[in-house]
Amino acid sequence: MNRRHGGHSSIGEADDHGDDEADGHGHHGPERGWLAGFRYFKLVRKFWRSEVNNAVIAIVDPRPGEQLIDIGAGMGAGAIVAVKDIGRGSVTAVDPLPGMRLLLRARCLLPTRWGRIKVVRGTAESMPVPSGVADAAYATNALHHFDDKAAALVEVARVTKPGARVVFVEEQFTDPRHPSYERFGGDDHESHDHRFHSIDLGAMDEMATTAGFNVDQAEDTLVAGLPVKLIRLRRN
Ligand SMILES: C[S@@+](CC[C@H](N)C(=O)[O-])C[C@H]1O[C@@H](n2cnc3c(N)ncnc32)[C@H](O)[C@@H]1O
Secondary structure (H helix, E strand, O other): OOOOOOOOOOOOHHHOOOOOOOOOOOOOOOOOOOHHHHHHHHHHHHHHOOHHHHHHHHHHOOOOOOEEEEEOOOOOOOHHHHHHHOOOOEEEEEEOOHHHHHHHHHHOOOOOOOOOEEEEEOEOOEOOOOOOOEEEEEEEOOHHHOOOHHHHHHHHHHHEEEEEEEEEEEEOOOOOOOOOHHHHOOOOOOOOOOOOOOOOHHHHHHHHHHHOEEEEEEEEEEEOOEEEEEEEEEEO
């Protein structure tokens, strides 16, 4: 489905009814309830807007009319920026946590965002999105949550069009150059109560290639002056 020229369009709308069911394709992630979101609220300022999200959207380079998917959109720090560039296109914001979706829906009540950001329940491994619809997809600081990265990459390949751009950015809080290094103390998240899976760029490269992507970039670099792992893919 490509409704670039058909008014405000949304690639998630067929599956999103209110606080929707994540009945996407293939994989069903574990339950993620309201309580699971509480730990994020202390980080609300960063999740509201952030330089790294602005920079990620600049890398994604959204164009007028495009259909985008923000995977693990959280409170929408990326989606809110991306929607400004796409004219009559739309952003589908996928997140498993109801608290995140609720806040993002509230942010979408502004006339400039209304109907242009579609907030849906789902995970990277299972998105309630039709096949072959997205011009670009991105995930900022969400990749480390994906339980099954190989399945997630297959799912991202399913929902994107040939030639689509895919960007994953993960801030590296364990890098002493990161300004929040002291705060997180080089913590590798092992002791946190949320799931954390470290990012192996070589493995990502291999899984992305298998899933049907060309790997344009997979490296440790700086984005918005912060140490990150940056992965840029192009769907074959
Ligand atoms: C650290 S937050 C980042 C949110 C947002 N992208 C940002 O940069 O502000 C990580 C987000 O990933 C979501 N998440 C957790 N597991 C996920 C999964 N398997 N697939 C997609 N998103 C997931 C969480 O609910 C959370 O909103």
